[in-house]
Amino acid sequence: MKAAVHNYHARMQRVLDHIDRHLDDDVDLDAVSGVAAFSKYHFHRQFTATFGLSVHRYVQLARMKRASYRLAYRDAQSVTDIAIDAGYDAPDAFARAFRQRVGQSPSSFRKAPDWEPWLAALGPLDNARSKLMQTTYTTNDVMIRDEAPTSVAIMEHRGDPATIGATIQRFIAWRKATGLSPRVSPTFNVFHSDPRTTPPAEYRMDLCVGTDRPIEANGERIEAGTIPGGRCAVLRVVGNTDNLEPAALYLYRDWLPVSGEEARDFPLYCQRIAFFPEVPEHDAVAELFLPLK
Template sequence: MKAALENYHARMQRVLDHIDQHLDDDLGLEALSGVAAFSKYHFHRQFMSTFGLSVHRYVQLARMKRASHRLAYMDAQSVTDVAMDAGYDAPDAFARAFRQRFGQSPSSFRKSPEWESWFAALGPLDNARSKLMQKSFTTDDVMIRNVAPTPVAIMEHRGDPVMIGATIQRFIAWRKAASLHPKTSPTFTVWRSERRPASPADYSMDLCAGTDQPIEANGEQIKAGEIPGGRCAVLRVVGNTDNLEPAALYLYRDWLPASGEEARDFPIYCQRLSFFPEVPEHEAVAELFLPLK
């Protein structure tokens, strides 16, 4: 029974990966049931029972998520181009669908996203993805690495995590102005609080860009800092890098007690090696670092 269930979940995971990689293609029932090797007459019910969403709604939300990321974080792409990439023949049809989903027009969202509404609208998609994408880690997935110290520019996020998108927008705009491209300047996230503190106002994290150059604030609250060197337990996560909590829990709850190691006095952090929507969501890569004594 366990092997059969694992096979079933693997086939469903294959469907999610296919959707991620082919958002511009035909993603109807017949095509997706073929990817899973299930009968097209039953696949829609199987998908719904597994993920809590219809195939059609899942695909719509996945396309809208990519479109919203491109609007918020990739200002070189026009609204019309984003609409075409989302599978709409005309910007007006895309604008209506976008407004219905997020409560804003695409142009308004690009200028000033209402992140709370965006977060709520995409909740069902994130819940669906988490049902199968919570990977089980083993000790073989963890390596101990000696890390060199990295000077960084830091933009702090303090307060409700729902508003992280706004901080990311400002961080990307500042990096562009400072000519710190992610391909040449490593990207780090440092968590200074729990993922879900008792009060959202207590949430605390730092967005960091590696640089040894003098830092110009350009109107932003930017400060110089350092990711310290030393020994770290490193766990690589591929896919669903929006939520690294399962990986962090594995390091703290399972790996650390069994390893005999002790954590060093610096927060857990990650380096983001590839980003959605520049790559399909299941191909995004992050490495989680737990500093050790």
């Protein structure tokens, strides 16, 4: 029974991966059902029963999420191009749909996103994906590596995790102004707080870029710092790297107690390696580091 359920879920997972890879294409139900080798006569009901969303609604929300990231974080792409990539023939149709879903026009969202309504609007997509996209980690997924110290420039986010998007916007704009592209300068996050136990107003996370250049603040609050070297347990996360809590929970709850290791006095941190929307969401990659003594 477990093997049959696993096989069924794996086939549905192939469908989600296929949709992510082909968001720019027309979604043909016959082709999508064929990816999972399901009958085209039953596939739509199977998909809706599994995910709580129709295929059409799922694709709409996936395109809306990608469009939102491009609006907020990729200002080189015009609203018209983003609208076309999201499957709309004209910017005004995209604007109406975006406003109806998110509560802001695309242009106002680009300038000053209101992230809480956005999170609520995209909730059904995240709920659908969480039904099958939870990775089960094993001890074989964890490597112990010696990491060299890394000099970084730091922008602190302090406050509700739901508003981290605004800090990310500022961080990206600052990096562009200083020429610290992710292609040549690595990106790190240092997690000083656990969002499950920390009051939202007290939550703290550092957005960091690896650089040994003198810091040019350009009007932002930027500090120089170092991610110290040493032994680390490293867990590679592929897919939904927006939420690293399941991977962190595995390291602390499952791996650390049986490893014989002890955590070092430095917070959990990650390196962002492949970014959505530059890659399809299921191809996003982050490495999570638990510093060890």
